[in-house]
Amino acid sequence: MVQLSAVESANITLVQLRPLVAVFVGATSGIGEYTLLALARAHGENGKGLRVYLVGRNATSAKSIIAECQRLCPSGDFRFVQVDTLTLLRDTDECCKRITKMETADPFGGGEPRIDILCMSQGFVRFGAAEITPEGLEVSMSLLYYSRMRFILKLLPLLLISPLPSHILSIFGAGLEKGPGAHLHPTDLSLTKNPAAHYGFLNLRVHVVHMTTIFFEHLAQQNPGRLSLVHVYPGLVFTPAIKNPSYPWWFKTAVFLLGPIAKRTIAIKPEEIGKRVLFLATPRFPARQGAEIGSKQTGGGEVAVAMGSDGVKGGGAYSVNWDGETNDIERSYVKLREQGFERQVWEHTMKVFEVVGSGKRFEA
Ligand SMILES: NC(=O)c1ccc[n+]([C@@H]2O[C@H](COP(=O)([O-])OP(=O)(O)OC[C@H]3O[C@@H](n4cnc5c(N)ncnc54)[C@H](OP(=O)(O)O)[C@@H]3O)[C@@H](O)[C@H]2O)c1
Secondary structure, three states, X not given: OOOHHHHXXXXXXXXXXXXXXXXXXXXXXXXXXXXXXXXXXXXXXXXXXXXXXXXXXXXXXXXXXXXXXXXXXXXXXXXEEEOOOOOOHHHHHHHHHHHHHHHHHOOHHHOOOOOOEEEEOOOOXXXXXXXXXXXXXXXXXXXXXXXXXXHHHHHHHHHHHOOOOEEEXXXXXXXXXXXXXXXXXXXXXXXXXXXXXXXXXXXHHHXXXXXXXXXXXXXXXXXXXXXXXXXXXXXXXXXXXXXXXXXXXHHHHHXXXXXXXXXXXXXXXXXXXXXXXXXXXXXXXXXXXXXXXXXXXXXXXXXXXOEOOOOOEOOOEEEEOOOOOEOOOHHHHHHHHHOOHHHXXXXXXXXXXXXXXXXXXXXX
């Protein structure tokens, strides 16, 4: 486990290194919100400058989170970008256009328009039957995978302008490649070809986790020295998600009976998980071929450079547990890689984006 004190000192270095422009998607609640607050708190009055675009549906919640950020970081520039729903790629595209327009019209600090950190936590795990959007995608898959990959691609021009490598963080289930009775269906990656047989919350998780690992590795390889991409499993954190009405009775009963004990024992506290997620944007997780720069930036190599999900140290794409340690997942991918899974995931995702981007409905 990376010690919390090391996390905190790396976070302070992060905000003192350069002015930061960050985009938070899904931070109107829960872990995204805690991470945003950790960033505002770390910056405080001593950081080099901070602008945040907070993307979300809930204006009331955004307003109160921004007020708290402003209190913690009076010099910060916090902007709310409201969306209808990110289950639709159409709305994701529209949101990226607006962010690009705002940042281009008024670049932070007067330099080039850019984004240094993109942190995504939108979505939830849907229990029960699959729900398909008008664009032909399953609702949870859309929030947890497609909208997140779409945000990266649409904001890539600004992410690549960042003077140092930019950091992309996705909060969900890194390392959970397996589950009791769960199956990966490489010929039905979207889980919409045969949702009745293929969709279930464990299969959903297994698909999102595998596809994110592969998509992140591809982007890291395509953009050496420019992008660091981390997906993380945050552990158990008591957030408003615990009360999601789609959860089945047995889950709600378990939360009711065991929740109070779990909250005091195994759950990770909001403030701690916020700091730990922010830490994923520090040089322990460098862009590919950026290991040397990375270890220097930690201030004397205090925290070692992490192992990439493809087994390359400082590989640029990382699967990380809540405690800052990387997950040992290589074995889960050996056979899949031999079978051309990397190409399958990339081509499938591009196909979805091409079809939906042209205004048509995706048919698996
Ligand atoms: N909490 C845990 O213990 C835990 C454990 C493992 C994994 N995770 C994963 O971590 C991520 C964050 O979890 P969390 O506990 O922080 O959840 P949360 O508190 O429910 O936050 C989820 C965020 O996603 C947004 N969102 C949901 N549906 C949306 C939609 N259709 N369009 C746009 N935004 C939407 C929510 O916006 P609104 O405010 O508008 O609802 C909220 O900002 C999720 O992917 C979750 O599955 C959580």
